[in-house]
Amino acid sequence: MFTIILYVLASVLLILSFFKDPGKTKKALKKAWKAFDNILPQLMGILVIVGLMLAAVDPETISRLIGGESGLPGMLLAAVVGGITLIPGFVAFPLAATLLNNGAGFMQIAVFISTLMMVGVVTLPVEIQYFGKRAAVLRNTLAFSFSFVVALVIGVILG
Amino acid sequence: MNKLIRRYRFALVLVFINLLMLLILPEIGFSALYHTRINTLEMLYVIPPIFIILGLLDVWVPRETMMKLMGENSGFLGKIIAFLMGSLAAGPLYVAFPIAGLLLKKGSKFSNVLIFIGAWSTTKIPLLLFEASALGWTFMLTRFTVNLFVILLIAGITEKLLKGADKTDIYKRAHSLSN
Numbered sequence: 498m499f500t501i502i503l504y505v506l507a508s509v510l511l512i513l514s515f516f517k518d519p520g521k522t523k524k525a526l527k528k529a530w531k532a533f534d535n536i537l538p539q540l541m542g543i544l545v546i547v548g549l550m551l552a553a554v555d556p557e558t559i560s561r562l563i564g565g566e567s568g569l570p571g572m573l574l575a576a577v578v579g580g581i582t583l584i585p586g587f588v589a590f591p592l593a594a595t596l597l598n599n600g601a602g603f604m605q606i607a608v609f610i611s612t613l614m615m616v617g618v619v620t621l622p623v624e625i626q627y628f629g630k631r632a633a634v635l636r637n638t639l640a641f642s643f644s645f646v647v648a649l650v651i652g653v654i655l656g
Numbered sequence: 657m658n659k660l661i662r663r664y665r666f667a668l669v670l671v672f673i674n675l676l677m678l679l680i681l682p683e684i685g686f687s688a689l690y691h692t693r694i695n696t697l698e699m700l701y702v703i704p705p706i707f708i709i710l711g712l713l714d715v716w717v718p719r720e721t722m723m724k725l726m727g728e729n730s731g732f733l734g735k736i737i738a739f740l741m742g743s744l745a746a747g748p749l750y751v752a753f754p755i756a757g758l759l760l761k762k763g764s765k766f767s768n769v770l771i772f773i774g775a776w777s778t779t780k781i782p783l784l785l786f787e788a789s790a791l792g793w794t795f796m797l798t799r800f801t802v803n804l805f806v807i808l809l810i811a812g813i814t815e816k817l818l819k820g821a822d823k824t825d826i827y828k829r830a831h832s833l834s835n
Contacts, residue, residue: 503705552690620750651802
């Protein structure tokens with residue numbers, strides 16, 4: 498649905514741009530390709546890594562990892578698993594719901610979801626390419642730490 | 657040719673590992689190929705409009721405009737724009753970095769670019785709706801509210817902790833990557 502809106506937006510802008518200045522539009526498309534080409538090598542790597550990861554670490558493995566252990570060790574484990582893996586939302590949320598139903602704590606699930614979204618170990622090479630090593634590592638470290646704050650608040654409100 | 661191999665060595669090594677898996681642990685190897693195929697198709701579906709919009713923004717939006725909207729002195733408005741841009745997006749986080757690069761090249765404040773990245777990763781609207789249906793509205797709304805502050809904090813702290821030289825390097829990267 499959202500992607501369709503993006504397609505409509507991109508098409509309308511492209512047509513407007515073309516009528517206003519075909520030369521500039523051609524330049525824009527060249528820039529679009531260049532930007533894509535810049536991340537293409539890492540992108541291909543990420544796609545293969547994610548494929549391998551999803552094959553090796555199936556939902557049952559994740560359940561075993563973060564469903565069992567509780568308390569602070571459980572949260573740490575959930576945070577690390579979330580930070581390293583790169584699972585699309587449409588897989589992660591139902592998985593999280595199942596884990597909750599099977600007795601996992603709200604805080605573990607919250608910290609898992611948070612690091613999954615904010616921390617990207619696998620995508621670090623792309624991030625470094627754009628932000629440099631220091632900024633990228635700093636952002637990820639802060640995101641990892643703050644995931645526990647998010648989890649604490651969710652734990653207090655829902656737990 | 658050598659340059660090409662060097663550029664793609666990371667991907668090539670991984671493909672090699674996957675091929676090895678096909679021989680040693682065929683079940684995992686085939687499952688990996690299956691997941692990679694699905695993810696690749698999904699990525700190819702979402703990427704064209706994002707990069708076309710990026711190219712058009714690059715060509716049509718003057719640096720001065722971007723600086724006014726998201727630059728050093730953009731204040732609260734800059735944060736709001738960064739947040740909305742990230743939340744209204746679609747696609748995985750790694751697609752956001754080229755856009756972040758463009759924002760930097762056009763003179764956006766680094767902390768605003770980090771707000772954009774934060775919003776893209778945690779408050780994308782399609783994702784929130786999906787989260788609410790799977791984990792309930794209370795969970796989603798609580799996480800959303802806390803994350804609003806967390807995004808601002810991460811952006812602010814990262815910007816504060818970076819030295820002048822780091823920032824110069826970041827803007828230099830943005831220029832060399834999209835010229």
